[in-house]
Amino acid sequence: MTPLTRDGIAARLAQDIEDGWHVNLGIGMPELVANYLPEGREILLHSENGILGMGPYPEEKDIDWTLINAGKKPITTVRGASFFDHAWSFGIVRGGHLELCVLGGYQVAPNGDLANWARRADDPLPSIGGAMDLAAGAQRIYVMMTHTDKNGGLKVVDKCSYPLTGAGVVRRLFTDLCVIDVADGQFTVTDMIAGLSRDELQARTGAPLRFADKVATLGNLAAA
Amino acid sequence: MTPLTRDGIAARLAQDIEDGWHVNLGIGMPELVANYLPEGREILLHSENGILGMGPYPEEKDIDWTLINAGKKPITTVRGASFFDHAWSFGIVRGGHLELCVLGGYQVAPNGDLANWARRADDPLPSIGGAMDLAAGAQRIYVMMTHTDKNGGLKVVDKCSYPLTGAGVVRRLFTDLCVIDVADGQFTVTDMIAGLSRDELQARTGAPLRFADKVATLGNLAAA
Amino acid sequence: MLDRRCNDLAEAFAGIGDGARVMVAGFGEAGRPNMLIKALLDSGIKDLDLISNNAGDGETGLAALFRAGRVRKLTCSFPRGAMQDVMLDLVTRGEMELEVMPQGTLAERIRAGGCGIPAFYTPTSFGTLVAEGKETREFDGRGHVLETALKAEIGLVKAHKADRFGNLTFENLARNFNPLIAAAATRTIVEADEIVELGDIDPHNVHSPGVFTNYVFTTQPVSEESWQDWRKSA
Amino acid sequence: MLDRRCNDLAEAFAGIGDGARVMVAGFGEAGRPNMLIKALLDSGIKDLDLISNNAGDGETGLAALFRAGRVRKLTCSFPRGAMQDVMLDLVTRGEMELEVMPQGTLAERIRAGGCGIPAFYTPTSFGTLVAEGKETREFDGRGHVLETALKAEIGLVKAHKADRFGNLTFENLARNFNPLIAAAATRTIVEADEIVELGDIDPHNVHSPGVFTNYVFTTQPVSEESWQDWRKSA
Numbered sequence: 010m011t012p013l014t015r016d017g018i019a020a021r022l023a024q025d026i027e028d029g030w031h032v033n034l035g036i037g038m039p040e041l042v043a044n045y046l047p048e049g050r051e052i053l054l055h056s057e058n059g060i061l062g063m064g065p066y067p068e069e070k071d072i073d074w075t076l077i078n079a080g081k082k083p084i085t086t087v088r089g090a091s092f093f094d095h096a097w098s099f100g101i102v103r104g105g106h107l108e109l110c111v112l113g114g115y116q117v118a119p120n121g122d123l124a125n126w127a128r129r130a131d132d133p134l135p136s137i138g139g140a141m142d143l144a145a146g147a148q149r150i151y152v153m154m155t156h157t158d159k160n161g162g163l164k165v166v167d168k169c170s171y172p173l174t175g176a177g178v179v180r181r182l183f184t185d186l187c188v189i190d191v192a193d194g195q196f197t198v199t200d201m202i203a204g205l206s207r208d209e210l211q212a213r214t215g216a217p218l219r220f221a222d223k224v225a226t227l228g229n230l231a232a233a
Numbered sequence: 234m235t236p237l238t239r240d241g242i243a244a245r246l247a248q249d250i251e252d253g254w255h256v257n258l259g260i261g262m263p264e265l266v267a268n269y270l271p272e273g274r275e276i277l278l279h280s281e282n283g284i285l286g287m288g289p290y291p292e293e294k295d296i297d298w299t300l301i302n303a304g305k306k307p308i309t310t311v312r313g314a315s316f317f318d319h320a321w322s323f324g325i326v327r328g329g330h331l332e333l334c335v336l337g338g339y340q341v342a343p344n345g346d347l348a349n350w351a352r353r354a355d356d357p358l359p360s361i362g363g364a365m366d367l368a369a370g371a372q373r374i375y376v377m378m379t380h381t382d383k384n385g386g387l388k389v390v391d392k393c394s395y396p397l398t399g400a401g402v403v404r405r406l407f408t409d410l411c412v413i414d415v416a417d418g419q420f421t422v423t424d425m426i427a428g429l430s431r432d433e434l435q436a437r438t439g440a441p442l443r444f445a446d447k448v449a450t451l452g453n454l455a456a457a
Numbered sequence: 458m459l460d461r462r463c464n465d466l467a468e469a470f471a472g473i474g475d476g477a478r479v480m481v482a483g484f485g486e487a488g489r490p491n492m493l494i495k496a497l498l499d500s501g502i503k504d505l506d507l508i509s510n511n512a513g514d515g516e517t518g519l520a521a522l523f524r525a526g527r528v529r530k531l532t533c534s535f536p537r538g539a540m541q542d543v544m545l546d547l548v549t550r551g552e553m554e555l556e557v558m559p560q561g562t563l564a565e566r567i568r569a570g571g572c573g574i575p576a577f578y579t580p581t582s583f584g585t586l587v588a589e590g591k592e593t594r595e596f597d598g599r600g601h602v603l604e605t606a607l608k609a610e611i612g613l614v615k616a617h618k619a620d621r622f623g624n625l626t627f628e629n630l631a632r633n634f635n636p637l638i639a640a641a642a643t644r645t646i647v648e649a650d651e652i653v654e655l656g657d658i659d660p661h662n663v664h665s666p667g668v669f670t671n672y673v674f675t676t677q678p679v680s681e682e683s684w685q686d687w688r689k690s691a
Numbered sequence: 692m693l694d695r696r697c698n699d700l701a702e703a704f705a706g707i708g709d710g711a712r713v714m715v716a717g718f719g720e721a722g723r724p725n726m727l728i729k730a731l732l733d734s735g736i737k738d739l740d741l742i743s744n745n746a747g748d749g750e751t752g753l754a755a756l757f758r759a760g761r762v763r764k765l766t767c768s769f770p771r772g773a774m775q776d777v778m779l780d781l782v783t784r785g786e787m788e789l790e791v792m793p794q795g796t797l798a799e800r801i802r803a804g805g806c807g808i809p810a811f812y813t814p815t816s817f818g819t820l821v822a823e824g825k826e827t828r829e830f831d832g833r834g835h836v837l838e839t840a841l842k843a844e845i846g847l848v849k850a851h852k853a854d855r856f857g858n859l860t861f862e863n864l865a866r867n868f869n870p871l872i873a874a875a876a877t878r879t880i881v882e883a884d885e886i887v888e889l890g891d892i893d894p895h896n897v898h899s900p901g902v903f904t905n906y907v908f909t910t911q912p913v914s915e916e917s918w919q920d921w922r923k924s925a
Binding site for chain 1: 718719720721722744768769770771775778779782783789791792793794795796798799801802813814815816817818819820821861862863864865866867868869870871898
């Protein structure tokens, strides 16, 4: 079996973004999703520092430091973009106007809880940023992360042990091994990579998995 | 004695508006103040429907019904004006950013209470508009009104009997007979028209009047 | 394709039943979506739970909704004007409920509805009749009133320019409640003087971002007589 | 004459004592008022109660204030970045207090401060560590947290264009916290790339109305070396 790369996860997730959606891609791995938006779908990207209609990274010569995303990386704008202040920007977020937000994760639980901002409750430099607002406000939250950590530690868990970003917010989870629907307090696997058995996947998961009637094969859509 | 006309009250009040102030002139009699702003002072007029920098009534041929004040009368704009939505407009009001608001009044009491929106508590068509926000939010409230009603009924009273617009908000009161400072629960007359005795003024007033050490003569500054 | 343009007014109002809460923008006639108000009238939807700062004047626009008896409740800040006899009649006969509040409180409640703030405290109206029965609280030694967010199923908005993403600009003081209602309504229907190409509106100067907009129409004039159409079918 | 233009930075900071609460706008370097931050550093004011979304990077800008030990407390949403070792050192040695909150909550608290709203409820952070000890309340069956307004004695703002009334525009994503801080600060000091004539900014597209502005300066570059000046006098 070959786990998906980060790009592979991003490419699979991008398939589940519908035409016409307004989407916030969280800092880090979710930013990759922008490279795999399916052809023929018009998707407007929001960044919480005040833009709808974010375009790709500019050419080096066109970098302008007033044109950055929430991760402070240079961006461009698409035709039909708009700028606004932080209050309106989080009004868009909190008011439920974004069809989707994609966030990275440290831990996800079947009740939809997400932990992605701190690994300990007494972090002396707790760094929250906009993730809690996005978790609370977007119409749906997709999470993308590796299924386990570098040491094989569980991240898809029965109950989050790290401080929560949002309670009961995750709708779908995309990992390097599978895609999981999160609903009614349960994990349901809808896609799995080839060459991985259900028992093997369960062994790498800290909560009981159910499987959809038809589980799709999760291929690497990011391959050239 | 000759009581001031409405224009006379407006002209006197205008003398107390300082250079550089941002001012809201309430609907009705206060609108007249705009005609008497002293030369050499730059005063920006706010209207709660979304403008700072309101200019005078336009020529008939220039009337544009998207350019109206809170009283729905046509206006013009001055150079350096700005438009904003109702939330920002009342943010300016409520946030204490206007140095002054001038309101009309039915009743004013020495504790600073103002009644100017309804003459009965069970009005079937209570019409509040923006007056309560202005009363609560502006840095200072000046009220202009006739000293008594058409039938000689008292309007400068010990306690408002009509529903309040704002509690404890009036800073100065301009009538056709006098100018009154309102502070520390007391009325202090600072200006009076000629030919009116203190006893006569007190007789037309429903609360005890004090008099400033030096009471100025209140002339008709609106005279051509 | 993200295209909010539409040519069928009936489509924009489809599925909306009697009793719907509808917000109508505008202050006086500035920024008042007359074509959409006419479409709402034509839709026949009744028992409207209407939110609009003013009550309208005369026989046209909002006034026609009241005259046609379509409004169960009006939430506003200023119900007086040329319509006040009709309003008074409706209210005293118990045919319409009226909720009046300070204009800034109305604006902030709608803004809160669009921005995901369920409630806030305001100093406005504290110590007055309007605050009676409301929850109050002191902050920094000053009394404040708790007010809750207002949202609606439908928002009717009048823009100057619109593009197919639904980005909007407003002219002069026609902005007023428009961007707030665009955000607070689940279904925001816009009529614009002009629909322009993407990119024709400077991204710095979009007054209401497209994410709030669901349908965009080009404004068509409504003839004076057609405001009386409801009388024929009534 | 209503003229907010000023040439003397010391005048803009006059009368501000140690312990002052200062809001600094900007997100990353976009919309960050570096000249004014340098003037604040030069003023020698210490024990700052600083509110800024980010903590800055390197040796310049905000970072210099931390390195110079001028900040008693930082309120922000994201204290990590190239400065985090310095921050960690200050916090663990107890030399600086840190208050961290969600970015949208920070923005809304500042907006509330400018708009006369003393407190509001937000769904953000409900059910998390951040909400522990805070007052909560259900609206429509969902938990919310009570948050209070943030105001400041001084607000430092970076604009693109300004006029003498203090009307401002911002470039691209340099807008961010700038208009909110302009409104929330008692004394709003602005540096602008360009000071233009009255009327050169279209009234429709003023991003922050002049009523919030107290001082306007033209931005001057701050040399890299001068950020080290404080070390000489320290």
